[in-house]
Amino acid sequence: MSSIIYVAIDTPLLTRAQDIVRSVRNHVGGIKLGLEFFCANGHHGVHEMRKFGLPIFLDLKLHDIPNTVAKAVQALHSLEPAIITVHASGGRAMMEDAKAAAGVHTKVVAVTMLTSLDDTDLGETGVSGTAREQVARLTELARASGLDGIVCSGAEVAYARKLWPSGFFVVPGVRPSGAAKGDQKRAVTPREALDAGASILVIGRPITQAMEPDQAAREIEATL
Numbered sequence: 001m002s003s004i005i006y007v008a009i010d011t012p013l014l015t016r017a018q019d020i021v022r023s024v025r026n027h028v029g030g031i032k033l034g035l036e037f038f039c040a041n042g043h044h045g046v047h048e049m050r051k052f053g054l055p056i057f058l059d060l061k062l063h064d065i066p067n068t069v070a071k072a073v074q075a076l077h078s079l080e081p082a083i084i085t086v087h088a089s090g091g092r093a094m095m096e097d098a099k100a101a102a103g104v105h106t107k108v109v110a111v112t113m114l115t116s117l118d119d120t121d122l123g124e125t126g127v128s129g130t131a132r133e134q135v136a137r138l139t140e141l142a143r144a145s146g147l148d149g150i151v152c153s154g155a156e157v158a159y160a161r162k163l164w165p166s167g168f169f170v171v172p173g174v175r176p177s178g179a180a181k182g183d184q185k186r187a188v189t190p191r192e193a194l195d196a197g198a199s200i201l202v203i204g205r206p207i208t209q210a211m212e213p214d215q216a217a218r219e220i221e222a223t224l
């Protein structure tokens with residue numbers, strides 16, 4: 001089942017990123033590169049990471065006017081990412097244009113509500129209701145906009161999957177039982193997320209900050 005784990009490589013250092021992937025490559029199904037890595041290493045860094053031969057999930061969480069997002073997605077074509085992210089709160093036109101601009105081999109998924117937020121944080125942004133209601137609302141919008149799927153926490157994925165049975169569900173912010181949650185507020189275990197309907201799991205620090213990343217990845221894999 002290792003192919004459903006995407007390891008989140010959150011570091012500005014290309015050599016460190018390469019070392020981690022060299023260590024865990026047999027226990028993961030893909031590499032997730034986010035803002036920290038991309039801002040530091042850009043296209044060159046992604047090309048270097050592609051050399052491992054694993055699918056690349058380029059998580060830039062694009063959120064801007066439709067024209068700007070579409071042009072940004074086009075500018076990523078040469079990197080041939082398997083998955084890219086946009087924020088669902090960017091709205092229908094932005095998501096439609098992002099999907100139209102993506103290559104046919106790239107899944108476009110929408111971040112619904114960041115896993116670092118809880119209901120109180122949501123209220124502070126001016127959105128009423130619960131995390132579950134917000135995820136449901138944005139799941140419906142992402143689906144109607146023609147995207148491939150969404151990003152949500154393991155706490156809502158079962159409900160979201162009911163609304164969109166064929167959707168592609170990315171679940172980050174998962175933690176093996178007993179692991180430090182850090183800034184993640186809606187964490188569940190990898191096994192719970194999978195049972196609830198996750199298509200892939202994004203796992204960073206529990207693997208990358210471990211003394212032996214390959215051992216940590218293997219232990220998580222064994223629970224799936």
Ligand SMILES: O=C(O)c1cc(=O)[nH]c(=O)n1[C@@H]1O[C@H](COP(=O)(O)O)[C@@H](O)[C@H]1O
Nearest residue numbers: 008034113114115151172173202203204205
């Ligand atoms: O889109 C994401 O991947 C994402 C969405 C979200 O709601 N929460 C979230 O944590 N992420 C990413 O998932 C990874 C989680 O990392 P860890 O908390 O270290 O496992 C980070 O790279 C985040 O950028």
